[in-house]
Amino acid sequence: MTAQAPTVHTRLEHDSLGSKAVPAEAYYGIHTVRAVENFAVSGVPISFHPDFVDALVVVKQAAVVANHQLGLISAERTQAIIAACEEIRDGSLHEHFVVDAIQGGAGTSTNMNTNEVIANRGLELMGYQRGDYAQLHPLDHVNLGQSTNDAYPTAIKIALRAQIERLHSTMLTLSAAFDSKAIEFRDVLKMGRTQLQDAVPMTLGQEFGAYAVMVAEDADRLLEAGRLIAEINLGGTAIGTGLNTHPRYAELACSALVDLTGLPLSTASDLVEATQDVGSFVQVSGVLKRTAVKLSKICNDLRLLSSGPRSGFNEINLPAMQAGSSIMPGKVNPVIPEVVNQVAFEVVGNDVTITMAAEAGQLQLNAFEPIIAHSLFKSLTHLDAACATLIDRCVVGITANADRLYDSVTNSIGVITALAPYLGYAESARIAKIALQAGRSIPDVVLDEGAMSADQLAELLRPEVLAHPHDPLAIGSSGRRLSPIGEH
Known part of the structure; x- marks a missing residue:
């Protein structure tokens, strides 16, 4: 007797291309199903970036607040959309944001996915079935006054601000960890080196103090770059002309976003320019590359200074984290600096991707913002994790071989x-x-x-x-x- 496959319950939805079966339990709809079929690329859904999901949803929430203030949407629909948005921002339904992070269409699939999840949850809250779009429509109501081309980049910028602030905090903690070591090693004399040759004496504290300053400086540069993404193009709709919006919509939507996020956002003075210009993303990426390069240099130093233990520099000891070899007993490798190096290499590669994507924009829109966003999110989250790992599993446990260092000077x-x-x-x-x-x-x-x-x-x-x-x-x-x- 053969086992029967479990029955998959579906609902039928329609769009301009025809009809599609959508899983009955799904909060997304037909546009998302098509996107999942079209973009089986990275295997990384947009839900992998929770800050981005929250940012997409808060843009929708701000939009409905503005539209309700303008009398363009009913109180019942407004309340349902806001309630659905609040639930998602609290962490619910993220698993229904399923489209691939890398996609064609300038982010339209992500926008559609967001609209559909909010609409279907809103329908439930109103007492209707998912898919009953006559009562609450993903495009006519949730997407009212918007285009992917203004909602999507606005959401990217909001998500980036959250991640930038997180990385900034972690980098300051890393700087403080290096500074603590600088104080601990302030009287440990050693030889400084240039071009790997003996130069002049210094203290190990001075060496670690320089690392503290390097990291703190880049933390400041990161915040400066973050200020550039406070200008948004919400209200510009398709190409920045504001077609299909009320004259006061952009102002009210931005005001609502400021209230909801606490961020110092402002509407761009020229929405046509702001819709096609991704220069602020390039700037952020450049600062992340700068940070990555300097972190990698520091980790190169840590690996070199700890090399040995007998035939290398052997000036400092990194905490032993794991066995270093399957064939060489007793070998311990500098695995934490090595993993930070690799994150740095990735960030540099992401910067190349972002540069190429920014350059490839044409006329009134850059169609490649999905890869820009995905690359920036990866760089920020991986750098944050790398810095935290470097602090907890390396820097705080570094010790000095003071006698060897003094002998090297004499x-x-x-x-x-x-x-x-x-x-x-x-x-x-x-x-x-x-x-x-x-x-x-x-x-x-x-x-x-x-x-x-x-x-x-x-x-x-x-x-x-x-x-x-x-x-x-x-x-x-x-x-x-x-x-x-x-x-x-």
Whole structure:
């Protein structure tokens, strides 16, 4: 006996292309079903970006508020749409936002999906069956006064603001974590390097302090870019001319959005320009790329400084997170910086995608906003997760190998730079060459050559002198004046 497939209950819906069966339990409708069939591309539905779903819905909520104020929609329908929007913004029905994040049509499928879910939930709240669009229509009522071309980019900007603020907060926490390490390591002397060669002494605290500043600076740049997306084109409808809207609609819809989101949104002064221009998205992406590049550089440093444990730099220790090899027992790898590196590579790639999509816009609309939005959302959410992971599973647990670091300074040829103002460049270079060829330390050669007394040498090689600005004419602790070469 063969098992029978379970019966799938459907309802029949119609559009200008014909009829389609829609799952009876679905809150979406025929336009969404067609989009799911057409765009089986990434396997990532728009529900994967919950901030975006909430933003789409709040745009619909603001629109119905404005339309009701203008007397264009009944109180009953208004209340049903608002109630459905509030439920979705509280987290309900997100699973019914099923169209692929990558889609043709400039986001029309996403807009249709949103309209249908709100309409069908609104119908239930009014006491009707899903699909009974004569009572509450996805396009005639939920989409009233809108086009995908103004509702969709407005929603992208609202979602981006939420994600930018989240990443900004996480980046400040990462900066604080680096700053805490800078304080912890403020007296740990080490050699600085340029081009991977010994340069001059510094403290490990200075090194980590620089990371703190780098991250904090980019957090500020991110907020600046976020301010550029406060200007919206809602009310422009198809190409920015505002066709099919009341003259006061744009103003009222923007005001309602401000009330609902708490964001400092404003209507663009030229809606035709604002409908086709995606420059603000390119700007945000550029800042995200800048952030990613700098985070990756920091993680490169962390991997290099912790390399070893015996045949590498071995200056710092990263927390051991997991076994590093299936064949080499005891090996531990810098897996947390490595995963941040990979996120950074992805963000750089996303920026290329966004750049190409922005450039490909034609005439009054950019049709490629879906890939722009998807790429920006990925960059923001993945960077946020990467920063949080770097904080919790790496930075807070970093320790210093202080003795090894101090030995690297005392044995380094680079120490001669601190003596050059007193010995002169040529004499310093001669001493450095002797020390390097003989495998000896700079202090030993200086003393053997009689170039400086032991007291003078000790004064100039104090950590606070080596790692910080100091007056070469200052009186040393021995009471002896140390004259630079120009004073000899």
